[in-house]
Amino acid sequence: MINIKYQTDKGKIIEGNSIELLSGKMKKELKGKVNLIITSPPFPLNNKKQYGNEKGEEYLKWFIDMAPIFSDLLTEDGSLVIEIGNAWEPERPVQSLLHLECLFGLVKHPKANLRLIQEFICYNPSKLPSPAQWVTVNRLRTVDSYTHVWWIAKNDFPKADNSKVLRPYSKSMQSLLKKQKYNAGKRPSEHNISETGFLKDNGGSIAHNFFELEQVDDNREVRLPHSVLSFSNTSSNDYYLKMCREKNIKPHPARMSGGLVNFFIEFLTDEDDLILDPFSGSNTTGYCAEKLNRNWMSFEVKEDYIEQACIRFSDPLLKSPLKKMKV
Structure with missing residues (x-):
């Protein structure tokens, strides 16, 4: 049985292991129907986090095994967008190659036929100093302040229109x-x-593949597409963060930037297309898709984070609130 926890007129949140569901019960239903998969999977961190993450070779195998699953889900002109951070060797001030091995394994998987269309960099100057041991304690390394965003597809010409994401x-x-x-x-x-x-x-001018989520130099004009500027992941005015503070709830620690999600939704899809996030956390993807009139489907294994998604969807700017489904 598929456990749909909440839904709106445009989408649904499903509780459970997305990889098991998408390679099993839901495979036939969704095969070739997803226009955009956009997600930030658990990062390959050395320490186990509350939101769950594998390490080392286990992580690499887990990551690469997703390639044929995602490829089967996508339409022929669909896209896969993955945000992933850097990894470091355990107890060493040496950057790991694990994220690169994940990328190579994904696009070289013999059963997936995927290719890297373009890489984007998401720079966030508000990130805490990391890795802390080598940055703030021993002071051997600089702050790791960006994440990689990989745009991947099944063919060389996925649906895309950069005129929809122009910057000023x-x-x-x-x-x-x-x-x-x-x-x-x-x-x-x-x-x-x-x-x-x-x-x-x-x-406007064509967007760059570098996103500066916060202005570093007040004397320099930052020109990001409106879709990115309209939703800052660290903004104190963010409805979700304000409500979490009011309810004394600890927000999901690894949220995707809503600006990033908005950008790729507008860049790579049309209204009423289907967008899927297999590791949705507090469901930034579903929230953005709902606002932009796209159909969406989100998966999450932790019930606490699904309940946090309800906070997002209580935003009065949304026309269709979440409805709890009967089990």
């Missing part, structure tokens, strides 16, 4: 568009700049 023009570009005039011609780099190539207003 710089002030100099806005001025150029207003003047309709600039210095054309050949540059020292040997690029030949045409006389009209930069005069069309496309509504």
Whole structure:
């Protein structure tokens, strides 16, 4: 029996081991129907965390074994987006290659036919100093302040439209568009700049594959797509975090950035597409999908985190609240 704990008009939260369910009872139902899988699986950490994580070779096997499962779920033009942090060798100030081995194993799996479309970097200057032993105690290493985001697909041309995730023009570009005039011609780099190539207003500039979740330099303008700026993972105004404080609940310790989720949903899917998160935690993915009018399905093994998802969905900005299902 599939244990659907809550659902809305657009999606559902399922309690249970997603890998077992998606390779078993739910495999036939969802095969070839998921437009986007977006998730942040438990990181390969040296210390066991409350939200659950494997270590070393166990983690590598667990991670790689997901490749054919995810490949079967995706539509032919669907995408898999995974956020993963760095790992360190146990009791050594040496960075592990485990996350890279996971990537290579995933895209080289003989039964999956996956490939890396592009890598993104998510930089968060608010991350606590890590690994603490080698950063704050022995002071041998610098702060590990970013995560990798891998965009993977079944073919070379997955559905994508970067015009839906444009970032604001710089002030100099806005001025150029207003003047309709600039210095054309050949540059020292040997690029030949045409006389009209930069005069069309496309509504913004193409997004970069680097996300700076918080502004590092107040004197420098940060230009992120609106989808990223509209939802900061560390914002004190975040509805979920405010409600957790009011209810004296400890928030999930490894939440995905809502801005990241928004970006890839808008970039890689259309309204009413199906989005799936196999390790949903407090269900940022479902929340973002609901706001952007996508169908969604989230899986979580810990009941405490499923209940935290209810906090997200009590947000008055959502049109369709979570409804508890009868067992």
